[in-house]
Amino acid sequence: MTIAPVTTAQANVEWDSPMFRLAQQQFLRAAQIMDLDENVKLRLL
Amino acid sequence: MVCIPFRRDDYKHIENVFGYRVQHTLTMGPTKGGIRYHEDVSLGEVSALAMWMTWKCALMQLPFGGAKGGVRIDPTDLSRSELQRLTRRYTMEIINVIGPDRDIPAPDMGTNEQTMAWIMDTYSQQVGRTVREVVTGKPVVLGGSLGRSEATGRGLVFLACKAAEYLNMKMSDCSAVVQGFGNVGSNAAKCLAENGAKIVGISDVSCGLHNPDGLNVAALLKHVAEHRVLKGFPGATEVTNRELLELDCDILAPCALQNQITEENASRLKCRILAEGANGPTTLEADRILQDKGVFVLPDIHGNAGGVTVSYFEWVQDTQNLSWTLEEINDRLHKIMTEAFQRTLTRAQRDGLDMRTAALIEGISRVAEAKLLRGLFP
Numbered sequence: 001m002t003i004a005p006v007t008t009a010q011a012n013v014e015w016d017s018p019m020f021r022l023a024q025q026q027f028l029r030a031a032q033i034m035d036l037d038e039n040v041k042l043r044l045l
Numbered sequence: 046m047v048c049i050p051f052r053r054d055d056y057k058h059i060e061n062v063f064g065y066r067v068q069h070t071l072t073m074g075p076t077k078g079g080i081r082y083h084e085d086v087s088l089g090e091v092s093a094l095a096m097w098m099t100w101k102c103a104l105m106q107l108p109f110g111g112a113k114g115g116v117r118i119d120p121t122d123l124s125r126s127e128l129q130r131l132t133r134r135y136t137m138e139i140i141n142v143i144g145p146d147r148d149i150p151a152p153d154m155g156t157n158e159q160t161m162a163w164i165m166d167t168y169s170q171q172v173g174r175t176v177r178e179v180v181t182g183k184p185v186v187l188g189g190s191l192g193r194s195e196a197t198g199r200g201l202v203f204l205a206c207k208a209a210e211y212l213n214m215k216m217s218d219c220s221a222v223v224q225g226f227g228n229v230g231s232n233a234a235k236c237l238a239e240n241g242a243k244i245v246g247i248s249d250v251s252c253g254l255h256n257p258d259g260l261n262v263a264a265l266l267k268h269v270a271e272h273r274v275l276k277g278f279p280g281a282t283e284v285t286n287r288e289l290l291e292l293d294c295d296i297l298a299p300c301a302l303q304n305q306i307t308e309e310n311a312s313r314l315k316c317r318i319l320a321e322g323a324n325g326p327t328t329l330e331a332d333r334i335l336q337d338k339g340v341f342v343l344p345d346i347h348g349n350a351g352g353v354t355v356s357y358f359e360w361v362q363d364t365q366n367l368s369w370t371l372e373e374i375n376d377r378l379h380k381i382m383t384e385a386f387q388r389t390l391t392r393a394q395r396d397g398l399d400m401r402t403a404a405l406i407e408g409i410s411r412v413a414e415a416k417l418l419r420g421l422f423p
Binding site: 016020026033040043044 | 070087088089090092093094096097099100303304324325328329396398401402405406409410412413416417
């Protein structure tokens with residue numbers, strides 16, 4: 001019964017990588033400068 | 046995300062490891078990206094690399110979206126037969142999402158042309174015919190392209206030469222430091238030396254080496270072939286990784302790991318050109334410092350795009366049953382790399398941007414345009 005919460009927590013840890021944060025930050029900065037359509041931005045993030 | 050059980054060589058021991066394959070966007074065509082075997086592989090890392098692959102392919106105007114895959118394991122801990130079993134099981138776990146018109150894997154950290162041969166064979170066994178174009182970076186005898194293994198390092202040096210030309214620097218007067226002596230670093234060092242640059246610093250996992258009078262790349266390659274690592278190479282002073290990055294040089298090529306040039310050390314870098322062979326070696330904060338210092342940055346999505354470009358050549362050759370000569374491949378690679386350089390530089394100058402942001406906008410705008418033109422289903 002305790003497996004599911006642990007797995008969920010692990011999944012969050014999986015996403016939390018410095019490299020992913022860097023890629024997202026770079027993308028968001030470029031998207032802001034180029035005034036990228038908000039819907040397209042969300043679909044590409 | 047898949048779980049991969051495989052047998053160790055002692056038959057009773059079954060190992061369970063995690064594997065990943067992330068496809069960032071399907072808008073541009075099939076997706077393309079490497080598969081890495083490393084103990085630190087995670088979903089976040091693979092996703093970041095997949096996103097960068099999208100911008101990289103778009104910047105080079107290749108008909109691919111970005112993807113990346115990996116298995117969280119230390120491949121040096123496995124025998125050849127264990128690696129083969131792991132690779133074949135991983136291929137089976139992701140077989141429904143890969144394919145020559147769907148998603149085309151390639152080698153990355155911890156994998157090589159043998160790994161690609163096993164993936165191609167496993168896929169081919171399942172579909173009942175040989176499908177060479179399902180992976181790139183294969184051995185040449187199985188449909189691999191000439192020039193593929195050295196393409197990333199070679200492409201990086203094509204760009205370094207263009208940057209030097211733009212900055213009115215002569216390559217024969219340039220000194221260079223290369224961080225990393227794996228596939229990318231060793232080929233970058235070799236090509237830099239071929240173009241007349243003096244390699245004054247180099248490193249691998251064992252140590253960094255410095256010689257202001259220049260290091261002989263052929264002798265370095267021979268030493269590594271005999272001793273596996275750079276440590277113990279005669280005629281050079283050992284330096285730490287931090288000292289290596291801060292050595293006095295014209296060209297610094299980080300070709301090893303992410304997150305190497307940070308807010309902490311960026312102000313101490315002495316290079317004029319930063320040629321990024323690794324993915325994500327520079328943080329956003331460091332970027333601002335480098336821009337203020339006037340360092341000319343060749344960003345990773347452009348700097349290491351030579352690999353995926355020659356992978357594209359391999360896919361085209363396999364699809365059409367053609368074989369290009371090494372000269373044809375290097376000429377095409379040079380043309381694509383330098384045209385992308387010119388587009389990026391023009392945008393950077395026109396809009397007052399740094400080279401990284403200009404390269405990203407070049408890539409993102411191409412994907413965004415394609416997405417808008419395709420519209421939204423239904």
